Amino acid sequence: MSDNSSSKRSGFDRRAFMAGAGIALVPLTARAAVQDPTPAAAQDPALPVEVTLRVNGQDKRLRIDxxxxxxxxxxxxxxxxxxxxxCDHGQCGACTVLVGDRRVVSCLTLALAAEGQEITTIEGLATGDHLHPMQQAFIDNDAFQCGYCTPGQIMSAVACVKEGHAGSDEDIREYMSGNICRCAAYPNIVAAVKQAASDIMKG
Structure with missing residues (x-):
């Protein structure tokens, strides 16, 4: 027995139902074109783009990948x-800078993502010949040996204080743990953070 005969017996007309629902009226190929338009070709990420970075209070216009x-x-x-x-993998902290008031590992932060925000580097801390309190504290407490990690340590330490995490040795060690010192000058680093904390908070 055909489907049409069954439909007539039941009083249900499949063709009329499909037409009323608007399904059979649109060919499958047309529906695919409406639902899945061809995406625009993605721009080659290797092509240079214009970006303006505000670094240590100065705008730097760059044309970069x-x-x-x-x-x-x-x-x-x-x-x-x-x-x-x-490390270039965001694990050692040697590249730490401040973006806004937040410390970031700059090796994992795209320059485009930092556009429009204030970037502060170790070069931007001192005022003329007057060292930032944290820089002076690192010198006073001999808080470095080879010095390779020191810029990142200092930038992270400044943020640590401003975040309110310099109230105890334990807090300082915890919130500075993202910065590795392979020379193991950690006790001196903690002492430097404690020394600079009061001056930074007053300033």
Missing amino acids: ARTTVLDALREHIGLTGSKKG
């Missing part, structure tokens, strides 16, 4: 080499 990190923009395009490239 869209995949350029803040660290590479600072070192290779702006000439600020204080931020160090250590």
Whole structure:
């Protein structure tokens, strides 16, 4: 027995139902074109893009690969080499800078993502010949040996204090744990943070 005969017996007309629902009226190929338009060709990320980074109070207009990190923009395009490239995987903290009031590992932060925000590097802490309290505290407490990690340690320490995490040795060690010192100057680093904390909070 045909489907049409069954439909007539039951009083249900499949053709009328499909037409009323508007399904059979649109060919499958047309529906696919409406639902899945061909996406626009993606721009080649290797093509240079214009970006303006505000670094230590100055605007720097750059033409860079869209995949350029803040660290590479600072070192290779702006000439600020204080931020160090250590692991290049965001694990050692040697490249730490401040973006806004937040510390970031600049080797994992795209320069494009930092556009429009204030970037502060180790070169931007001192005022003329007057060292920042944290820089002076690192000198006073001999809080470095080889010095490679020191710029990142100092930038992280400044943020640690401003975040309110310098109230105890335990807090300082915890909130500075993202910055590795392979020379193991950790006790001196803690002492430096404690010394600078009061001056920073007053300033």
